[in-house]
Amino acid sequence: MEIGTVIVDEDSPSPGSFSFVVTCDGSGIPVRQGQFVKVETEEGLVMAFVINLVKTNRYFMRAESVREYERRGKPLTSIFPADRWEYLVARAQVLGVVKEQVLERCTFPPSPGQRVLTVENEKLAQFLGLRLNGGVEIGRLRHHDLMVRLDLTKLLRKHVAVLAMSGSGKSNFATVVVEELLARSAEQGRPAVIIVDVHGEYGGLANQTTYSDKVVVVNGDDIRIGVPNLSAYQFKEFLPDISGVQLRELQKVLEELRSEMRSGKGPFGLEDVISKVEVEEGLNKQLQQALIGWLNDLQFLGIFDHADNPNWEHAVLPGRALVLDLSGITSLRRKQMIVAHAARRLFQARKRNQVPPFVLCLEEAQQFCPSGESKEAAISRSALEMIAREGRKFYASLMLISQRPVRLSTTVLSQAGTNVILRITNPYDLEHIKQSSEAITKEVAEMISTLPVGEALIVGEAVNCPIFVRVKQKRSQFSSHGLSMEEALMKFEKMNSREEEDAKAFM
Amino acid sequence: MVSFEKSGGVFVDSLTLELALKKMIERIMDQEARRKRVSEALARLREIGLNAMNGIAEKAIIKEVEMDPLFDVRVCGVDGGLLDQQLHGFDLILVRALAAIFHYRRAVLCGAEYLPSEMPPPKLIDVAEPLDFWEFQVLAGMERQLAEVEIAAQVAERGGVEAILLDGSIVPQYVERFPRSSLLLECYRNLIRAYIGLYQNCAEGGILLAGAVKDSRGARFVEILKKDFFGKFNLGKEDLLILDKTRDTALLNHVLGVGERTSAFTYAEKSTNYVLSDLGGWGARIYGFYIRTVPFDRPLRAEFLSGAENVAETADRVASLIYALSSHHEGFGLPSVIVEADACARLAEEDLSLVRDSISARLEPALFPDLRRERRPF
Numbered sequence: 001m002e003i004g005t006v007i008v009d010e011d012s013p014s015p016g017s018f019s020f021v022v023t024c025d026g027s028g029i030p031v032r033q034g035q036f037v038k039v040e041t042e043e044g045l046v047m048a049f050v051i052n053l054v055k056t057n058r059y060f061m062r063a064e065s066v067r068e069y070e071r072r073g074k075p076l077t078s079i080f081p082a083d084r085w086e087y088l089v090a091r092a093q094v095l096g097v098v099k100e101q102v103l104e105r106c107t108f109p110p111s112p113g114q115r116v117l118t119v120e121n122e123k124l125a126q127f128l129g130l131r132l133n134g135g136v137e138i139g140r141l142r143h144h145d146l147m148v149r150l151d152l153t154k155l156l157r158k159h160v161a162v163l164a165m166s167g168s169g170k171s172n173f174a175t176v177v178v179e180e181l182l183a184r185s186a187e188q189g190r191p192a193v194i195i196v197d198v199h200g201e202y203g204g205l206a207n208q209t210t211y212s213d214k215v216v217v218v219n220g221d222d223i224r225i226g227v228p229n230l231s232a233y234q235f236k237e238f239l240p241d242i243s244g245v246q247l248r249e250l251q252k253v254l255e256e257l258r259s260e261m262r263s264g265k266g267p268f269g270l271e272d273v274i275s276k277v278e279v280e281e282g283l284n285k286q287l288q289q290a291l292i293g294w295l296n297d298l299q300f301l302g303i304f305d306h307a308d309n310p311n312w313e314h315a316v317l318p319g320r321a322l323v324l325d326l327s328g329i330t331s332l333r334r335k336q337m338i339v340a341h342a343a344r345r346l347f348q349a350r351k352r353n354q355v356p357p358f359v360l361c362l363e364e365a366q367q368f369c370p371s372g373e374s375k376e377a378a379i380s381r382s383a384l385e386m387i388a389r390e391g392r393k394f395y396a397s398l399m400l401i402s403q404r405p406v407r408l409s410t411t412v413l414s415q416a417g418t419n420v421i422l423r424i425t426n427p428y429d430l431e432h433i434k435q436s437s438e439a440i441t442k443e444v445a446e447m448i449s450t451l452p453v454g455e456a457l458i459v460g461e462a463v464n465c466p467i468f469v470r471v472k473q474k475r476s477q478f479s480s481h482g483l484s485m486e487e488a489l490m491k492f493e494k495m496n497s498r499e500e501e502d503a504k505a506f507m
Numbered sequence: 508m509v510s511f512e513k514s515g516g517v518f519v520d521s522l523t524l525e526l527a528l529k530k531m532i533e534r535i536m537d538q539e540a541r542r543k544r545v546s547e548a549l550a551r552l553r554e555i556g557l558n559a560m561n562g563i564a565e566k567a568i569i570k571e572v573e574m575d576p577l578f579d580v581r582v583c584g585v586d587g588g589l590l591d592q593q594l595h596g597f598d599l600i601l602v603r604a605l606a607a608i609f610h611y612r613r614a615v616l617c618g619a620e621y622l623p624s625e626m627p628p629p630k631l632i633d634v635a636e637p638l639d640f641w642e643f644q645v646l647a648g649m650e651r652q653l654a655e656v657e658i659a660a661q662v663a664e665r666g667g668v669e670a671i672l673l674d675g676s677i678v679p680q681y682v683e684r685f686p687r688s689s690l691l692l693e694c695y696r697n698l699i700r701a702y703i704g705l706y707q708n709c710a711e712g713g714i715l716l717a718g719a720v721k722d723s724r725g726a727r728f729v730e731i732l733k734k735d736f737f738g739k740f741n742l743g744k745e746d747l748l749i750l751d752k753t754r755d756t757a758l759l760n761h762v763l764g765v766g767e768r769t770s771a772f773t774y775a776e777k778s779t780n781y782v783l784s785d786l787g788g789w790g791a792r793i794y795g796f797y798i799r800t801v802p803f804d805r806p807l808r809a810e811f812l813s814g815a816e817n818v819a820e821t822a823d824r825v826a827s828l829i830y831a832l833s834s835h836h837e838g839f840g841l842p843s844v845i846v847e848a849d850a851c852a853r854l855a856e857e858d859l860s861l862v863r864d865s866i867s868a869r870l871e872p873a874l875f876p877d878l879r880r881e882r883r884p885f
Binding site for chain 2: 074
């Protein structure tokens with residue numbers, strides 16, 4: 001459908017942008033900011049994105065005249081047919097020329113007077129690199145009646161970062177992706193999903209009939225790190241201040257214990273390591289005490305055991321989701337250790353093809369791979385950076401979810417091929433995001449801060465150019481975080497009064 | 508060394524400039540003071556009835572105007588736009604005229620219609636006859652008037668409006684009859700025919716025809732008063748002399764209050780006046796008055812067509828409508844329909860450039876029509 005005509009203004013039409021006056025009449029809104037349009041040029045079909053709309057009207061251009069005419073309380077439109085002289089001028093950013101299914105850079109401007117048209121859904125999907133069928137369906141393209149189905153490989157293979165301020169719909173987006181992955185059939189190929197759930201938001205997945213048999217929730221308190229699976233290097237990761245000599249001694253002890261295990265003594269725990277260090281002969285007394293001190297420090301955390309729980313190789317299955325509910329754990333160090341271990345174990349298992357290709361979803365990713373923190377405060381960073389760097393080759397993907405992108409490791413963030421950005425208002429975070437992707441122009445960045453809840457900007461590998469998507473609602477139950485303040489207060493009151501009644505009954 | 512000295516100019520140095528400005532201001536202030544004295548005398552006559560006076564068509568020299576309630580009225584405003592350019596070998600004129608018809612109901616605009624359309628393409632006129640600069644300007648002006656009058660005549664013929672307001676006079680104000688140019692003469696004749704056609708259409712259709720002259724330079728009203736009126740007052744000779752240098756609006760600016768108009772007066776002393784002579788019997792039916800529609804704008808000259816028997820009544824009706832349509836902006840008292848027609852008809856320089864460029868593009872470089880002054884290399 002024709003919606004406008006290219007006009008000349010200060011610096012356009014140019015190969016990068018053009019303006020057009022909206023010519024189509026009729027009711028409703030003919031064109032919106034963020035809509036895709038097309039125009040024919042000598043180079044071929046040029047696709048463009050409406051970045052701004054300006055209304056103009058000669059009757060309202062001079063403030064003093066408007067004030068004078070309306071001084072008596074009558075609107076100008078009751079004196080003059082002012083509304084007839086309102087024009088809508090749209091500014092469009094050229095995205096590229098469509099040539100034989102390929103998008104090329106536009107090098108020649110459209111001509112003034114050229115007709116500007118709306119884009120058909122099929123053409124738009126093809127242009128944006130969306131799937132018409134299959135793929136990961138995440139919602140509807142803003143201002144278009146087009147479901148956004150992202151190509152699975154493009155979306156996940158090079159990792160995805162979901163960035164937004166609190167309450168903007170990050171978790172909903174992540175859940176939608178997870179649900180889409182779980183809905184895949186064996187014929188289509190099913191990735192495994194591991195969710196690091198720091199707020200207990202994903203437990204609802206297991207309660208949904210559709211997914212109940214596909215989701216396993218592991219309580220954080222039940223998660224254990226199998227000591228036999230740890231190398232001395234991994235101990236160093238947990239205890240960054242451990243010295244090189246101490247580490248060598250620890251390695252010796254671990255090898256001895258592993259050897260004993262292989263000879264039939266069974267798996268060993270941290271207490272066995274400590275005992276072994278205590279009886280180790282020839283160890284410098286001071287070194288021995290220090291090493292025992294470090295190991296006791298780990299033992300005190302209560303997460304080390306003779307074997308891993310869950311057993312990663314058995315728990316991570318195609319088409320299944322494993323939710324690690326860390327909401328009950330307050331110690332960040334403990335959470336980081338669990339994530340570090342899980343990430344390493346999963347990646348190793350993936351390398352050995354012991355687990356299917358997987359997506360590791362990390363809620364509050366800035367807690368696990370923070371930027372600029374010391375090694376001591378960023379225990380899991382190195383493991384996650386490793387997956388970020390090498391995961392693509394082994395089909396081990398990360399879905400990093402963060403409300404503070406500025407605090408997220410730049411190594412990890414820069415490896416995320418696709419960024420899903422929901423509403424962000426913090427100027428530092430906005431600047432950080434702008435710098436992380438050249439596809440985010442000034443105009444697009446301005447739109448991010450005004451995005452409504454549930455609307456996302458997708459940039460990067462998954463799409464050929466930035467798109468705004470109204471993310472669909474997840475199917476699984478709402479988490480407790482979805483309750484209103486009033487509902488939470490009433491729930492608490494109810495729980496309290498029941499406890500009191502129970503106490504009275506007991507007395 | 509580049510010298511900026513301006514030889515033969517008015518401003519030799521800043522002192523001379525200052526003196527010149529001072530003199531000019533003193534003169535303006537003196538004239539204004541004298542005008543004010545004259546106008547104060549005139550104002551005293553506000554409530555005095557007049558006996559028949561040559562040229563004055565009503566008994567009161569200043570009348571209050573009753574604002575039309577615009578209860579259910581359709582009024583048409585007509586205006587035109589003009590651009591011209593002299594080229595080598597021929598000249599170009601671009602004109603556009605349109606009528607804006609507003610329908611007011613209960614003082615609120617409820618519809619607007621345009622004839623031929625809200626932004627009609629301009630008409631291109633190429634002039635091959637070698638006219639001098641003044642003749643070319645006159646021709647361009649006549650072509651614009653012709654376009655306006657023709658469109659007004661169409662509205663009158665179609666009917667459905669109570670009044671047609673032209674932007675400017677309703678009389679073709681040409682003293683010369685162009686003996687040296689057949690082109691100008693032909694255009695003038697066409698213009699006269701068009702005006703007569705317009706008058707006929709309006710008279711037959713019972714449509715008020717009026718013109719609102721934005722910046723009138725007329726002195727007819729002062730002339731009438733000088734002859735028959737000021738002698739009756741004790742005004743000094745010096746004060747009366749100022750009237751020789753005073754236009755109607757300059758004097759009436761001190762006299763008329765908002766919502767007041769002067770008595771209607773005949774367009775000229777005699778209908779055989781050179782300007783009116785070609786209009787036949789219609790010349791005697793052209794009248795005018797001045798009206799103040801808003802506090803901070805000068806009085807507006809209105810001209811209208813009327814039979815001799817109902818001049819006062821027609822003047823009241825025209826004044827009533829003009830007052831209602833012009834009273835919205837305290838500093839700009841022109842009828843809304845004319846404001847709209849003016850805005851729509853206005854031509855942009857680019858419109859003419861487009862035509863000129865299109866011509867240039869189709870000619871060999873040697874035949875480029877632009878004058879040298881338009882082709883300066885720097």
